[in-house]
Amino acid sequence: MESGVGSSSNLAFLGCCKCNEKFFVISIMSGSSLDDLFQSLSSKYEQINPQSMSLQYIAPQYKMYVTLNNNDDVRNMIHLHMCMRLTMIELKAEKKDQTTEGLNTESNSKVMVVKFIRDDEDDRQSRSDNELEEAPVQNSLDSWFHCIRGVGQTFKDAAEYRIYMKKYSVAIRRSFLYAKNDQDKIIVDNLSGRGHPRADSAWVADLMKNKLRGEPSYRPCAMVKDVHRDFGVDLEYHKAWKGKELAMHDLHGTDKGFGFATGCRPMIFLDGTHIKNKYKGSILLAVAKDANDDLFTLAYAVVDAENDSNWEWFCFHLRGFLVLQHIMVFEKFTFFSDRHPGIIKAVKLLFPGSHHAYCLRHLVDNFVKQVLRSYPLHNKKHWSSVFKKAAYAPSQQEFTRHINNILESMPRASTFITSFDPQSWANALFPGRRWGVINNNIAECWNNWVKPARHLPIVSMVDHVRVQIMNMMHRRWETTSVMVQELSPKKEKALATTYIESRNLSINKSCGWKFEVVDGDKSFAVDLNEWTCSCKSWQINMLPCKHACAAIKSKSMSLYAFCDRYFHIEMYRQAYKGMINPIPTFDMYETNNDEGSVINAPDIRSQPGRRRTKRIPSQVEARVKVCRKRREEGQLIMDLPARKHTRSSGGFVV
Incomplete structure (x- = not known):
């Protein structure tokens, strides 16, 4: 008043x-x-x-x-x-x-001594006489103010007392220090008005645990507002964030030591795909490859459009996830993309020191559009294959030879090759490690995998994808738990094929771990100590090539010891040891009506006619159809773009 x-x-x-x-x-x-x-x-x-x-x-x-x-x-x-x-x-x-009695909050006496009663047979009766039966302390300032009553009050253990003492200090807005702690008593000193240093992350976790049990998406910024409104405490954001992490750990456990951090190679594939419902928008995704080269989903998000700001936002949160997995340095990471400008800027800004690889399939499409279109008489299929050979070439000499062939026939390709930075797509020049992967196909597989969900409303779509991921991880965990081989199935098969090819090779021993392996009319230098071969295949794929297999077997050693650790079966299991916790139906959550937390549907203007649901294929893509006459046999025919025919004396010339 x-x-x-x-x-x-x-x-x-x-x-x-x-x-x-x-x-x-x-x-x-x-x-x-x-x-x-x-x-x-x-x-x-x-x-x-x-x-x-x-x-x-x-x-x-x-x-x-x-x-x-x-x-x-x-x-x-x-x-x-x-x-x-x-x-x-x-x-x-x-x-x-x-x-005051037992608390001694006066300025001339600032010590509280709390003794713990042993639960022995001789003390049980006296304890039951002194201990008051009451309900657990509720989360309100009034109940917290009376949770410490004075002389005669007993506690189950020291942990319970510390929780009560934190709540009491918040209620009276005074701080305290633990002067002494032992098995029999705790001495609390210096009860003085100094803010709320005891309103730490552990206090936040205990306070918000029930809220997070029913609403896992409860955000730290909302915690800060609610704590200030309900308890008058100005909580720092990092304490709210840490408190939520502790509470979620107590409620659902943790996947620390499992998942991407210990089961997948440090390669992340970034891509975006369109949403097919009436609100449109895009899905931004980050996926990886497990030990078996299978799809492993890291993160996905729904945004209004695939632009620079949304990619920066997505990569910022992706970096936060990696930091939680104790990944602080990104020099050994390789990011794959289709060269979207937003991805290039975000990766350079948020993952300094990492390597950025461009998808070869998208580069070939651009090569056909930007270069071969200027040379209509050139065979597109042939020169596309030459460009691919340059990208796959393991040595710089071979790369240069293929590039020179292109430039001699098409001088205008020089600008294209230099502008697209060969160090980001050529095996011979790439500075990082990418385990033989040269395409962003795994991200395209994810887009096709979730294709049915992209027609659903946004909330249902996100939940549908979550269930897909949860089921896939469970199936793979069951599969990997019974595997007994040393490597993942695909890598085991690839190594077996390579070993068979190495049986006919001859070997000349140099010294120690170095060998000269003769393959036909060529010889290759193998160093088992450095895991290198002059053919470069071992360094690129991180799996022994046939020359290395011949050298390894000549020393009666196991091939598995020279395979990259990311291909071993234990890494395959580690990727799927974690779990995705089941989530109740989305409409069962308690809604937060605070202004600013409600996301409304975007403004849209429907276009006339039926909504398009199929993507328009690019100019260089061939459309695959099922032959009507041979539908039962399941054979396919290629429906290529229309060709112009010219008549000659011998018939038609294409």
């Missing part, structure tokens, strides 16, 4: 006092003393006297209780309300043993 305040010395305030569930109203003059307050209250209620009771008032704005110990405290109370232009003072009278 607000009112204008003058300078009169006879200014009166309205004192509202609560005692033992009773309520009294008295007048407080500007010159009143502590004895005057007790005299006015004792006239209302005889039990209120300075010998057995203490008076406290609620400090405005701070919502904390301040004890009135002397006349100076009374003058400060009146002056505070005058400065804040208030005319009502909220008081509370309590027995002294409830506020």
Whole structure:
């Protein structure tokens, strides 16, 4: 209640006092003393006297209780309300043993000693006599204020006492220090008003655990607002974020040590795909490859469009996920993309030091459109294959030879090759490791895998994809748990094929771990100590080539010892040891109606006609159809773009 305040010395305030569930109203003059307050209250209620009771008032704005110990405290109370232009003072009278006995919050005694009762046979009876049976402390300031009652109160253990003490310190807005801790007692020192250092992440986790159990998407920024509104605590964001992590760990466990961090190679494939429902939009995704070269989903998000700002936002949160997996350095990471400008900028900004590889399939499409279109008489299929050979070439000499063939026939290709940075797509020049992968096909597989879900409403679509991922991870976990081979199935098969090819090779031993392997009319140098072969295949694919297999077997050693660790069966299992927890139906969550947390449907303007559901194929793509005449046999024919025919004496010339 607000009112204008003058300078009169006879200014009166309205004192509202609560005692033992009773309520009294008295007048407080500007010159009143502590004895005057007790005299006015004792006239209302005889039990209120300075010998057995203490008076406290609620400090405005701070919502904390301040004890009135002397006349100076009374003058400060009146002056505070005058400065804040208030005319009502909220008081509370309590027995002294409830506020000071055992707690010793007075300025001249700031130590609390808590002793723990052993649950022995001799002590059980005395403990049951002293211990009060009551419900667990609720999450409210009033219940927290009374959770520490004084002498005679017992606790189950030290952990329970520490939880209660944190809540009590928040309620009275005072801090404390643990002076001594042992098996028998805890000594708390320095109960003084210093903010809320005890409102830490552990306190947040205990406070928000029930909320997160029903609403896992509860955001840390919403926690900060709710804690300030309900408890008057200015919580820092990082404490709210850490508190949520601790609470989610207690509720659902953790996948630390499993999943992408320990089961997949440090390669991430980025791509976007269109949403087919009436609101349109795009899905941004990040996927990886497991030990068997199968799809492993890292993250996906729904955005309004695939642009620079959305890719930066997506990569920012992807980086946060990797940091949670204890991945702090990205020099060994390789990112694959289709050269979208937003991906190029985001990777360079958020993953410094990482390597960026361009998808070869998209490069070939651009090569056909931008270069071969200028040379209509050139065979597109032949020169596309030459460009691919240059990209796959393991050595720089072979790469240069193929590129020179292209430039001699098509000089205009020089600008295209230099502008697309060969170090980002050619095996011979790529500075990082990519385990023989040269295309972004795994991301395209994900787009096709979730194709049915892209027609659903956004919330249903996201949940449908989640269930797909959850089922896939469970199936693969069951499959990998019974595997007994050393490598993943695909790598085991590839190594077996390579070993068969190595049987006919001849070997010349150099010294120690170095060999010269003769393959036909060529010889190759193999160094088992460095895991290298002059054919470069071993370094590119990280799986022994046939020359390396011949050298390894000549030393009667196991081929598996020279395979990259990411191909071993244990890595395959580690990728799927984690789990995706089941989530209740999305409409069962408690909604948060705070302004700014509601996401409305985007504004759309429907185009006339039926909505297109199939993608328009690019100019260089061949469309595959099922032959009507041979539909039963399941044979396919290629429906190529129309060709122009010219008549000659011998028939048609294409």
